[in-house]
Amino acid sequence: DAKTTQPPSMDCAEGRAANLPCNHSTISGNEYVYWYRQIHSQGPQYIIHGLKNNETNEMASLIITEDRKSSTLILPHATLRDTAVYYCIVRVDEGAQKLVFGQGTRLTINP
Amino acid sequence: GAVVSQHPSWVICKSGTSVKIECRSLDFQATTMFWYRQFPKQSLMLMATSNEGSKATYEQGVEKDKFLINHASLTLSTLTVTSAHPEDSSFYICSARDKGLAGDTQYFGPGTRLTVL
Numbered sequence: 001d002a003k004t005t006q007p008p009s010m011d012c013a014e015g016r017a018a019n020l021p022c023n024h025s026t027i028s029g030n031e032y033v034y035w036y037r038q039i040h041s042q043g044p045q046y047i048i049h050g051l052k053n054n055e056t057n058e059m060a061s062l063i064i065t066e067d068r069k070s071s072t073l074i075l076p077h078a079t080l081r082d083t084a085v086y087y088c089i090v091r092v093d094e095g096a097q098k099l100v101f102g103q104g105t106r107l108t109i110n111p
Numbered sequence: 112g113a114v115v116s117q118h119p120s121w122v123i124c125k126s127g128t129s130v131k132i133e134c135r136s137l138d139f140q141a142t143t144m145f146w147y148r149q150f151p152k153q154s155l156m157l158m159a160t161s162n163e164g165s166k167a168t169y170e171q172g173v174e175k176d177k178f179l180i181n182h183a184s185l186t187l188s189t190l191t192v193t194s195a196h197p198e199d200s201s202f203y204i205c206s207a208r209d210k211g212l213a214g215d216t217q218y219f220g221p222g223t224r225l226t227v228l
Contacts, residue, residue, distance in 0.1 A: 034216075036219075038155075041202070041222070041224075042221055042222060043115075043117075043204045043206075043219035043220050043221045043222045044155065044204070044206075044219045045219070046216055046217070046218055046219075049216065087154075097143060097160075097208055097215070097217070098145060098157050098160055099145070099157070099206075099217060100157070101147075101154045101155040101156075101157075102154060103154050104154065
């Protein structure tokens with residue numbers, strides 16, 4: 001699976017949009033981009049995933065560049081409860097299915 | 112989203128004893144479950160892939176005789192840490208693969224914090 005690069009930490013003001021970048025320049029054509037987050041001392045929570053098109057759900061939006069070498073997770077109106085470590089993972093949707101976690105981005109939402 | 116539970120949420124045991132952790136998919140069937148371990152201030156590390164009705168596949172460096180995995184049904188996988196030692200103290204997290212309408216996604220349990228004295 002392709003490797004991802006994320007900034008180690010980010011800050012965002014409560015109520016503003018949080019934009020978390022992820023680089024995956026070696027992504028293959030059949031690899032999906034997944035986002036999970038982990039709030040302190042809890043299991044990771046699935047947020048969203050996509051292949052080529054931008055995706056939106058009740059939690060977030062995922063914007064994938066046309067060349068698929070990078071993506072951005074957008075939390076439209078960040079709250080204090082969104083403070084967590086956010087992981088961007090690329091994975092093929094077949095075969096072993098295992099997720100390889102990097103160090104992620106520690107997002108802190110400030111009041 | 113789909114719900115995965117773990118039991119117990121925390122456990123303290125003496126060195127040399129064995130500890131069993133359960134992982135259940137509550138509202139879906141999971142042919143594949145995964146076990147991860149997370150040490151303080153580190154990321155999750157995959158330990159093994161558990162397939163219903165067959166032997167687990169362990170990642171390199173994970174002792175299969177120490178970390179016994181059983182996936183006897185489509186909703187339950189167990190991890191037994193045998194002869195636990197203080198260095199096995201960690202946060203153990205399972206995930207279950209859901210091939211539902213939303214796509215092929217893994218959902219994680221809340222984790223089990225193991226402390227070996």
